[in-house]
Amino acid sequence: MIRTLMLLCIVTALSLASDHLIAPIPNHLDVDPHKAELGKKLFFDTRLSVDNSIACVSCHHLTEGGDDNLPVSFGVHGHKGTRNAPTVYNAVFDFRQFWDGRAKDLQEQARGPIENPVEMAHHFDRLIPLLQTTDYAPRFQAIYPDGITPTNIANALAEYEKTLITPNAPFDRYLRGDKEAISPQAKVGYTLFKTKGCILCHQGMNIGGSMYNKFGIFVESNLTDMGRFAVTHKERDRFFFKVPSLRNIDKTAPYFHDGHETSLRKAVLTMSEYQLGRKMTQADVDAILAFLHTLDGQLPEGIMPQ
Ligand code: HEC
Ligand code: HEC
Known part of the structure; x- marks a missing residue:
């Protein structure tokens, strides 16, 4: 109960000030x-x-x-x-x-x-x-x-x-000011992503990849992989994993560190229940999926060797 209240307060505060939590990735990185x-x-x-x-x-x-x-x-x-x-x-x-x-x-x-x-x-x-x-x-x-x-x-x-980056996703264009770059449903999805609290963990340029967190905060998960605990041996790190990036997420099934989930829809439902302690309606999940699809960027040119 207290956890839920605390989370709700954080989520409300964050959703008011969360627009800067995700940034577009650069179109190019300098390399040798x-x-x-x-x-x-x-x-x-x-x-x-x-x-x-x-x-x-x-x-x-x-x-x-x-x-x-x-x-x-x-x-x-x-x-x-x-x-x-x-x-x-x-x-x-x-x-x-x-x-x-x-x-x-x-x-x-x-x-x-x-x-x-x-x-x-x-x-x-x-x-x-x-x-x-x-x-x-x-x-x-x-x-x-x-x-x-x-x-x-x-x-x-x-x-x-450093050359393996996928810039210019519709959502990056949206963040840079092209308000038509994503569909109305995806915009609803982005708002839900903030107000439901996904953005508490999936944030930064990669919409993930910027912190560790526990898999299974509201629901005990029976994992065999201890995650960061195996590296640090600190109790507080048990079942903590790097929050993964959500860029190109519809191309990288199956999901989670052990790849046990093949459906992106079900992965989102699991997140909602395990990480946020709430069930989501079909319409909410549809909107979040529409948002996630806007995270597909452009693959680099000339990927395969000559
Ligand atoms: C047999 C399959 C396999 C091969 C070969 C392989 N990888 Fe991986 N790679 C993985 C797996 C599995 C992980 C995740 C392991 C973990 O987190 O403990 C990983 C993780 C990574 C990551 C970290 C990504 C992240 O988000 O944390 C990078 C970068 C990477 N590999 C690059 C490489 C490079 C460079 C090579 C060649 C030198 C390579 N991999 C060879 C399977 C492979
Ligand atoms: C409290 C932190 C936290 C919150 C909140 C959270 N996530 Fe996650 N998310 C994680 C972690 C940690 C993982 C990796 C879990 C694992 O594989 O062990 C993950 C994994 C995922 C994956 C699978 C990615 C992959 O490459 O396998 C998806 C998709 C995802 N989250 C979407 C969401 C959505 C959508 C929401 C909101 C409904 C959300 N997450 C809320 C921490 C969080």
Whole structure:
């Protein structure tokens, strides 16, 4: 009861002052073109995996939502992971990387999958000598004085990922002043997104990706994944996950850290019940879905390598 009252007060205060909580993403980020090109080559290269079977792009499909549309991902030798692959699109705008935020930025993140035993299962001390025998050697040398190192591989990948942004979504155009860019129903949805309290957590440039929060505030969820608790071992972090971005959300099913929900409609209903302690009418959900559809941005040009 007290929780509900507190939430209602916060939500009312916020909805009065929440217009600035979501910002459009920039149309372009400055990148070092040589590093980004090298990073792109690495992103598509299966040689980064121990048996040459898997590249970053195998789990982060760039012609679609930047994820793999599976509940959890499969790495080398068919090894099954435990978490849903988030999109790489707009990841650069997130305040931390991974569902539990264990990497502080893209560069720190990029080292993870290469040595993760259920993903690419390689080891830098074997991978680097292999890459030295390829045309990567002169390419790295031309950019990085110390040549091919784990740090430089991650640096190039991270630079490339800065190009993986999806600007100019109808909602971004709306925020920039084009009031006709989204439908009347989507406008109702945006208002509900604020007044119901979704924006308490899904805010910032990515409409998410700016904080952690608990999955299951009003309804106990029986999760096996402890989320941030596994990183910090602090009781208050149990079942806390990075609030995911809602950009391009209609392209990145299935949903949640374990990918258990295939329907976006049901994911919204779950959020309403678990995070806000309220049921939603069909019309409210329809409007929120119409709003969420306005978050699809433009994919970068020339996604696939030449
Ligand atoms: C086998 C599938 C697989 C491969 C290969 C893979 N990823 Fe991922 N990626 C995932 C999964 C699953 C997660 C979420 C893991 C977690 O949160 O614990 C993830 C998370 C990420 C994130 C964090 C996004 C966010 O919102 O937190 C980025 C960025 C990323 N991967 C980039 C890469 C890059 C770069 C490579 C290649 C070096 C790569 N991935 C290879 C499956 C994969
Ligand atoms: C108290 C914080 C909080 C509130 C309020 C909240 N969410 Fe979430 N949302 C989260 C967290 C945390 C997750 C990730 C949960 C997980 O996978 O464990 C999430 C996940 C989602 C997802 C799935 C995203 C994906 O990539 O898997 C959708 C869709 C979503 N929220 C929409 C909404 C909508 C719509 C509302 C309002 C009705 C809302 N959320 C309210 C914190 C919140």
